[in-house]
Amino acid sequence: MSGTLDPALIGTLYKAACLAELDALKPGNVHAFAAGHRMVVADFVTSAEVSAPPLARQGAGIGERVHGGVAATMAAVGQNTNLGILLLCAPLAAAAERGTGIAALLDTLDRSDAEAVFAAIHLANPGGLGRAERHDVAADAPASLHDAMAEAADRDRIARAYGTGFADVTAIGLPALMEARTRGLDPSWCTTAVHLAYLRSVPDSHIARKRGRAAAEDLRREVEKIVAGLDLTAQPVEPLLALDVSLKARGLNPGTTADFTVATVFWDALASAGATLA
Template identity: 45%
Template sequence: MTPAEVEAALRDACLAELRALKPGNVHVHAPGQEALLRDFAHSAEVSAAALCAGPGGVGARALRAVEATRRSVGHNTNLGIVLLAAPLAEAALDPGGGPLRERLRRVLARLDRTDAALAFRAIVLAAPAGLGAAPEHDVRDEPSVTLLEAMRAAASRDRNAAQYASGFADVFGLGVPRLRGLPDPWAATGAFLGFLAAGPDSHVLRKHGAATAEAVRRRASALDAAIQAEGGDPRVREAELRRFDRLLRRAHLNPGTCADLTVASLFADRLLKGDTASVSHSGVFLL
């Protein structure tokens, strides 16, 4: 794939995720989010272009995308997405050939301290909510390890970091399969709910603690189990999904990491298919 095709696939994945009903997260079905949705849509445009253009390298791609987002909207809308998309884009543009997951393994294996330093700068610049001091490899310090080693150290407390450590096992093993056989945007809803049911959301965990994160997971797991028992189409439980959405919003509980993983799954699915004809190049996003 060309850089332009990868950029279009990433932009399309970001916009498709915004159209999906994702309890507690940003989406077009929730009232009063028009301004935030515009920021997320604009971030998708500028960050996809910055991430896929210019010199390669996972850390360099991530930092360019965060800088473009900060210049455009002035706050963090997509750090988790960027950190997951950068290695996937690097793999898609790898000239070495082979299946996407094989190229991704090569990309992850060659991550170095320069990638870590640039990714750390991106994280500090984005200033995500709930960012505290890490027990080791704090992003405010000069890295003493590679980006892969830093992500492995954080994997137990951050599901996005765990993707680096596992070769994006959750994205390819849970997210992508959930996207097959369902129409957009309900396929993305199914992937999001699957991630939320599979484990505590890292964003909720950081901001609200383990007990709250586990309570959200259990509620999602029960709903997901009911949907899967009825054939796996989230539309059969749309009313319950909307009630769950309202409940999480009232409690200010946003499963943002599961949304990041959903975008990564949408992006990976588009890269796997190589179906650039289905990717929107218009950049038009209708609220």
């Protein structure tokens, strides 16, 4: 079938995307330049390795891929390092295997996907989720994962992606990646450019959940000002590491931004290999 990829290749590209994100200087996150938030790079490397097989399992549903990846990760490293990554990358992996556009694929989500995703969230137990009147993740899974994601869309960019066909990736991440390549940046700095594009464009919803929307918007504005004065072609390690230290000292972890950075690199790799995603 045209536009389809072999599951083994999908798994390889997924691991490569995870490792590429770790190699890049991403202020506020764990990366090769600095650990943080009681986590180290090795945790994420192991997570990528063990979550790749379930993420790329042939014929698996989206929810099954997410739950399998989270279960493997928790067994290997004992903490949630990649729930958001898996929630974004599982639909991309399934779409690449089936040769289906991402928006059309998300329309096929069913009760089994909802049950598996809710089970994965329970297992990962991410911080800052709070409570919701409808489709609370602490309750039983709903009949529709679409409805649950729509309910959370105003407070979580990953949930929002399920209803927009990954609009943030196509509108923010991929254009930033293409621009960085056009400017001649090397791969790791291209990934940094993607991270900064998200960070300056939209408030990070992980920070918003844990510290409030005002804190997330304040950080977006702060990064917007800093990035405006940076030339990434000069590889400005010092000012970005200074921002990294500052964010970690304030306990600000733009985790959603990191998740979308992985998803962007993964999408690009799948598309370059011939997958039909749009």
